[in-house]
Amino acid sequence: MTASIITIGDELLIGQTIDTNSAWMAQQLNGMGIWVQRRVAVGDTREAILDALDAESATADIILITGGLGPTADDITKPTLWEYFGGEMVQHEPTLQRLMQLFESRGLPILQRNIDQALVPDSCTVLLNNWGLAPGMWFEKDGKVFVSMPGVPHEMKGIMQDHVIPRLQEQFQTKAVMHQTLLTSGMGESFVAEKLLQFEAKLPPHIKLAYLPSYGLLKLRLTALGEDKVSTAAELSLLFHEMKDLLAEIVVYDEDIPMGEVLGRLLKEKGKTVGTAESCTGGYIAHNITAVAGSSAYYTGSVVTYSNEMKMKMLGVSAATLEAHGAVSEETVREMVTGALKLLGTDYVIAVSGIMGPDGGSPEKPVGTVWVGAGSAEKMTVVKFRLMYDRERNIQMTAIYAMNELRKLL
Template sequence: MNRIRASIITIGDELLIGQTVDTNSAWMGTHLNDAGIWVQRRVAVGDDRQAILSALEEESAKSKIVLITGGLGPTADDITKPVLLEYFGGKMVQDEGTLRHVMAIFERNGLPVLERNVAQALVPDSCTVLPNARGTAPGMWFEKNDCIFVSMPGVPHEMKGIMEDEVIPRLQERFETPALLHHTLITSGMGESFVAERIRDFESALPPHIKLAYLPSYGLLKLRLTTEAPDKITAAAEMKDAFQALKKGVADILVADQDLPMGVILGNILLEKGLTAGTAESCTGGRIASQITAVPGSSRYFKGSVVSYANETKINLLHVNPETLRQHGAVSEQTVREMAEGALDVLKVDCVMAVSGIMGPDGGTDEKPVGSVWIAVGGKGNIRTMLYKFRYDRPRNTEMTTVAAMNELRKWLVG
């Protein structure tokens, strides 16, 4: 079975110095994979002529498809278009469809049209223009040495539109791709090596074309099965059997049998049970609430959060007893329990998550080192508390706490 391989080249100095995080490649990889196209390399280069030319040459020697994002804006530092003209040859011409589109955008918004905006409609005559319904810079499709090159804007919203409307459909017409399927489940409560030991017989019995990957992240472990087959029916049938066997082997530590964010997993359970939830957050500063409300429709089950970072806020808003704080401190089982009880009363919800901890880098003691976190979850008359001891830096401790709190409420909800 011949894999159709693709490379992704992202262009921009901002990517190399860490000023901008490359989210384009991850999105493109997911959607290419869904289309049966295997991304084998991702390369980031700066706004440098020779670096771009070298990347085009090297990646086209390895892949049938080279997708390029970035460097198509109207300013002097955007050099991708002239470099593509140099690489593919030809001359710059004005694309009338793009020009009309650019003029309409500026007219609709009541803005003057500058010469540099008009120049967005200039493209090499060696390309096929791909309309950009979401912006001014069009996509460009080139072919050279039996390889397809597609250049798109680096703005994620614009790139996604061109990929969905133009690139993926054209690639599917051009190539006969195999079915490329992934099935992922999520576990918690057992380390990667222990899970691997438990399912060792299952893994060794997998056929060569089904691969198992272990993907640990923030207190969770994802197990992903991947297979290729000539057609989706064959692949789906074989994967179903393998996935069911995998689920059976980790049934007691299973969080979800889909690759979903914890906010979605928790929200689905709350919806199914018809319950409402809220949070009382100290050390996470509202991050738990943020992840829950990132899910569309979360207002059906999430009512709000009290971010009680300071002790006086714990006292004034959540009615934590000042004596509890004096005797036991903010990071204690007693305090987090009272935070949960206060949130249940204030927010008028069925269940809550409350967290209080020491994220670092300072604030730890011998008794309560950095990474110590108390979590409380539950409902009226049924509050469960637990102590976590993380050992990482402040950002990771915060993320670990966020995931742990949602997972603890999930476990409480499912009994």
């Protein structure tokens, strides 16, 4: 059972929008044992959409389509699908009701172009959109399923969860596809591959290993394809643990979750709290920690001390230290950790100070130089990194490295 994803919208082709929908949809389909064979992005033109429908349905069983369903003139997905599948345009009453109620409750006048959003070809099964206005549409043709959904992520997700996933589960019986991912840090892809040479050679053909470098981490994903869920899961689990043992020294976590969540789970387990004192990452580490639901169990607050003045005022870093060693130094980061432990009253603190670029570097401290500290009242690690990326990536990697230093300490 295979699927293709078609995303429609000029904004995808000029690079104004990063497509996050496809990844989410692919995860959902995979979870049901449906393999996504291709993802295609096309512009808001009739020909491009028709071509994509033909090309993808030639090889895939299920074609998920997002985008181009808005109320404005550039949105032409609906008329194009109407042309492709035929039928009459009819009013979808539940959508019209929802629409009227929504506009009324907001005290807004309803426009013809909004009313038109409730029009659908009668060749489709309508999937009510509980999160927005444009409904989803489920078509079938020559044994293939086509589903059109809005491009707004939370509307697409709502329609997938409310309608598409249950319907696909009902309609198709498929093989089990299972993934297990090991997060590692501290060894390059080639060296890990060398360590796994024998392991990889003996993998059965229905189990595949992929190396996924992700800033600061290397993810190792095992994918198994099997007839039976239980036996496939057991086989996968055995191999996964064998791989994990081979890489014991570099394992970060045995699940593909963000580093903030890895840290959160460890802190929760140990009943400890954490705070941050950030300079160059400007709040990004705190954001990574608080992005996790329930983080208030181990997180109470943070400071961002961007200027030297703030480092002195809020964290008690000494003027002499800043004078002698500069803000980007082991000494300053040590005092930031100590000061933040006192100020925030947490069990652990992560502190960072560095130069993220593009400006601010010097021959002794080039752009990308960063000091990372993690510590408690009892112990402290301070490590220097030299990053080589742009500002955005430097900030992201510093955050990952810093959280990983605390993870090691825990």
